[in-house]
Ligand code: HT7
């Protein structure tokens with residue numbers, strides 16, 4: 042495949058001012074007619090040929106200014122259309138193509154999901170509908186006409202406002218939509234089908250009334266109210282926090298069941314994976330409710346950060362994604378709990394982005410080149426991209442950050458912008474030199490920051506020696522030091538933060554210092570007693586921190602740190618230290634008992650009613666097996682890690698059995714279900730207590746879990762109990778799984794949870810179960826949600842199964858990738874990424890994993906998506 046490079050960027054020779062798109066819908070032969078009004082851009086030489094992108098298109102006809110073109114005037118292949126000698130000035134090019142929505146299993150372009158016609162155009166799907174300059178810097182005004190049989194497609198939707206509709210002969214009807222906002226092709230959408238909807242209104246800050254609609258399969262309307270509520274709260278929040286109002290008279294969301302990702306921010310017509318719309322208490326968990334709220338917010342926020350201001354090219358993807366993730370994270374923090382949200386986001390970052398950044402798929406937040414852009418919708422672009430925006434906000438403060446955002450919206454509205462444009466707004470608005478921030482976008486790899494400290498009683502000074510080092514990553518061996526904001530506190534002997542008189546050796550403002558060199562010595566003056574430093578508060582930068590804090594210091598921080606993130610982090614660090622040492626012991630054939638002081642400290646947090654329940658639940662959660670793999674980094678033995686973690690959990694569970702039982706009992710609530718943060722937290726802490734009771738082998742714990750399952754009045758409680766039974770491999774798990782299947786038979790999303798749960802049972806023979814489940818009616822290889830639920834959960838959520846010592850887990854996943862790749866390359870390539878840390882494995886598994894990757898790589902007919910991933914992985 043061809044490599045696309047950022048350095049090669051140049052604008053198109055032609056601009057497309059308007060697009061008239063006409064879709065005559067048919068399951069197998071949809072007729073597409075597009076009429077483009079084109080003009081050469083300034084500086085384009087007269088007669089320069091015009092080449093439009095296509096992808097697997099069937100060409101039908103072409104006209105220029107309303108007259109048929111002779112075949113000598115153009116070249117039409119499935120992948121491109123070239124007009125050899127375009128006329129001077131404005132001209133109209135009309136092209137007819139034909140596509141087969143039903144045969145479109147890749148779910149890019151125009152496809153059908155349970156009978157509904159639906160489009161997905163980001164990043165390069167529009168070229169699968171018609172020939173176009175299919176890139177984000179070509180902004181056009183679209184008018185779309187949809188036509189089809191009224192009984193099959195009673196609802197016809199596209200971007201913008203409805204301007205015309207009418208009946209036709211033969212039971213057909215049509216609708217015309219006009220979107221006044223110029224947009225790139227990736228934001229185009231059309232939906233047609235037999236859909237029901239719920240509606241509501243929103244009055245904007247300036248008093249305009251916006252019609253809100255959520256479309257779903259008929260019969261599912263009752264499950265859309267949480268999504269609507271989330272949408273209205275998102276709209277208000279963007280007005281209050283960022284001064285951004287919605288701009289069209291109608292905002293529509295459509296839920297479909299076959300979708301490659303979570304959702305898509307098409308202008309005025311968001312399309313969602315139904316997993317992020319449908320919720321009721323019996324089928325959706327608290328996590329689902331929170332997920333819906335944040336994805337709704339994310340896609341809505343794209344209206345300004347993505348749609349009104351878009352990306353100049355796909356290298357700038359983080360411009361819209363990192364910023365919009367930051368915005369949705371802030372929304373959740375304001376709506377729910379800031380510390381809990383921050384801890385969850387950092388856990389996600391460390392679980393997904395850190396391993397990506399440390400392995401063969403590492404890439405800068407803004408890559409320099411790509412072969413397949415679909416493979417760059419990654420944790421690095423999204424989550425690390427959001428961390429960079431957060432660092433800007435940390436450095437500039439609330440007012441400075443808002444001033445920069447205001448300038449960005451004002452200056453670039455209606456444009457396709459770059460990261461340089463974005464940074465310049467903050468630099469100018471706050472008069473700050475932000476040039477080195479660009480390094481965060483351009484350098485891959487997670488920096489390691491080391492901190493060693495000493496206190497000098499004589500001079501009342503506390504000295505912190507800081508270093509930073511970013512490891513080499515594919516294609517980047519040398520790294521420059523980056524600006525790393527370190528939020529800090531010096532915790533005094535009484536547990537309070539100490540006053541600092543003066544700081545030398547680093548740019549510092551209030552409680553944030555900036556590490557900008559490879560090595561810096563920072564001296565804090567006026568420190569009359571030895572403090573315990575609390576560094577990187579709130580995880581102020583996406584780095585690995587190696588501080589010389591010993592166990593006593595960590596226990597002290599766990600008890601006293603005023604920063605809730607670092608209190609939680611102290612518990613995690615203590616647990617991680619133990620798990621690493623215990624894993625080593627197990628590999629030597631030895632055992633290592635947990636530190637009773639640590640267990641006591643956990644108990645103190647768990648029972649501190651001054652802390653919110655959701656936070657206490659997070660503090661009790663041990664690092665996942667995958668977190669331990671990442672920390673061990675080389676020669677990882679997954680079975681030993683798994684044993685170390687199970688043992689520690691059992692020790693805590695049995696030592697704190699009484700406390701956990703009390704906790705469990707006091708947390709039960711028989712009021713009506715509501716997904717608010719308080720009751721969500723209570724359910725999470727109760728589930729955690731139950732899980733420890735079972736893990737500790739407490740008498741009666743299995744019965745308690747079974748009763749919890751049987752008497753649950755909402756999905757959160759039911760699934761938590763089922764998970765405890767299944768993950769601990771208790772005899773009651775199997776009958777409970779059967780009961781669940783009977784209860785939710787036919788409900789695809791609820792059955793996805795059932796598939797995932799079984800796929801994650803940490804046993805070597807889970808692989809056989811997964812194979813069998815592939816024949817269950819609840820599974821389908823054609824639906825991405827089902828594939829992710831069963832196969833994805835096994836590959837990424839079951840270390841014991843996937844990393845089976847005999848390599849059968851790797852062999853299985855490689856086979857699925859080979860089977861899926863021709864049907865849906867995006868989903869296949871994502872599955873393949875489960876191997877991303879294969880080089881860290883111990884030798885036996887490493888060899889087996891490599892063999893499977895090589896087997897995939899040898900396939901001659903591999904898609905560009907999968908071949909790009911596998912070659913980078915082996916490279
Ligand atoms: N901007 C969207 C990214 C996307 C996507 C969505 C659905 C299907 C395929 C897709 N490829 C890329 C989602 C978002 O970040 O909001």
Ligand code: ZN
Nearest residue numbers: 339343362365
């Ligand atoms: Zn997004």
